[in-house]
Amino acid sequence: MITAExxxxxxxxxxxxxxxxxxxxxxxYPKLRLEEAGARVxxxxxxxxxxxxxxxxxxxxxxxxxxxxxxxxxxxxxxPGGFMxxxxxxxxxxxxxxxxxxxxxxxxxxxxxxxxxxxxAGVYRGVQVTGSPGIKDDLVNAGAIYTDAxxxxxxxxxxxxxxxxxxxxxxxxxxxxVDHAAKLx
Numbered sequence: 001m002i003t004a005e006x007x008x009x010x011x012x013x014x015x016x017x018x019x020x021x022x023x024x025x026x027x028x029y030p031k032l033r034l035e036e037a038g039a040r041v042x043x044x045x046x047x048x049x050x051x052x053x054x055x056x057x058x059x060x061x062x063x064x065x066x067x068x069x070x071x072x073x074x075x076x077x078x079x080p081g082g083f084m085x086x087x088x089x090x091x092x093x094x095x096x097x098x099x100x101x102x103x104x105x106x107x108x109x110x111x112x113x114x115x116x117x118x119x120x121a122g123v124y125r126g127v128q129v130t131g132s133p134g135i136k137d138d139l140v141n142a143g144a145i146y147t148d149a150x151x152x153x154x155x156x157x158x159x160x161x162x163x164x165x166x167x168x169x170x171x172x173x174x175x176x177x178v179d180h181a182a183k184l185x
Contacts, residue, residue: 007038008178012075017094017117018045018062023082024054025163026111030078033170039177044069046091055082067093071100076177081112081132089120098123102156107180109158109173111165115139118157128154130161156180 014034018027031041045052045062052060066088071077077098079085088094098121101108110118115131116138118124125143130152139146151160151168158176160169 007036008174009034009075010038012038012177012181013040013042013073014076014078014177015069015074016041016043016078016080017066017084017088018043018052018060018080019084019088020052021055021083021087022052022060022080023084023112023163024056024058025166026080026082026114027054027060028058029163029166030080030109030111030170030173034078034174037174039075042069042074046088052084066091066097069097071097071104071106074101074106075181076107076109076173077101078173079108079110079114079117081110081114083113085113085116089117095121105156105180107156107158107173107176109169109176111160111169112162115159119144124157127157128152129157129159131159132161 034041042063044064044066048065050062102123112132119138119142128145130147130149131139136146150165151172153172158173
């Protein structure tokens with residue numbers, strides 16, 4: 001039997017972004033871990049009810065279209081890596097969505113190349129982050145303070161470098177969400 005202690009995110013909702021060539025583990029591991037912690041998870045892509053292929057071939061069908069999503073409906077945002085973030089960061093609707101999560105100080109979690117989207121949204125200036133070493137220069141040029149670490153939490157931002165960091169990434173995300181909810185009570 002699952003108790004309240006086992007489901008610390010009961011009653012909370014999380015939005016995860018997807019699109020073609022997302023990093024398979026960086027979407028599925030957080031999705032399943034957040035659901036296990038009691039959160040309702042919505043996976044949104046450019047189109048609703050659409051099949052997207054992961055970088056390693058694992059499929060994902062979007063629950064909703066990104067342009068129908070609003071930060072007010074969610075407690076946190078997760079941005080997986082892969083090549084998907086490079087495509088989505090060119091969409092003004094995606095960037096406005098990230099900015100609205102930031103304006104509300106809601107948790108924004110990005111892993112690996114997922115940091116490209118918050119970079120393009122302009123929300124990393126002065127924020128300590130990590131990410132794939134491949135986007136280190138992008139993070140620094142965006143005004144972020146780069147740290148090579150398994151997970152970095154700064155204010156409402158949770159960042160990690162790669163799939164190997166997913167356990168620490170999810171633990172930190174869940175803790176930030178619990179802490180954020182407690183502040184609102």
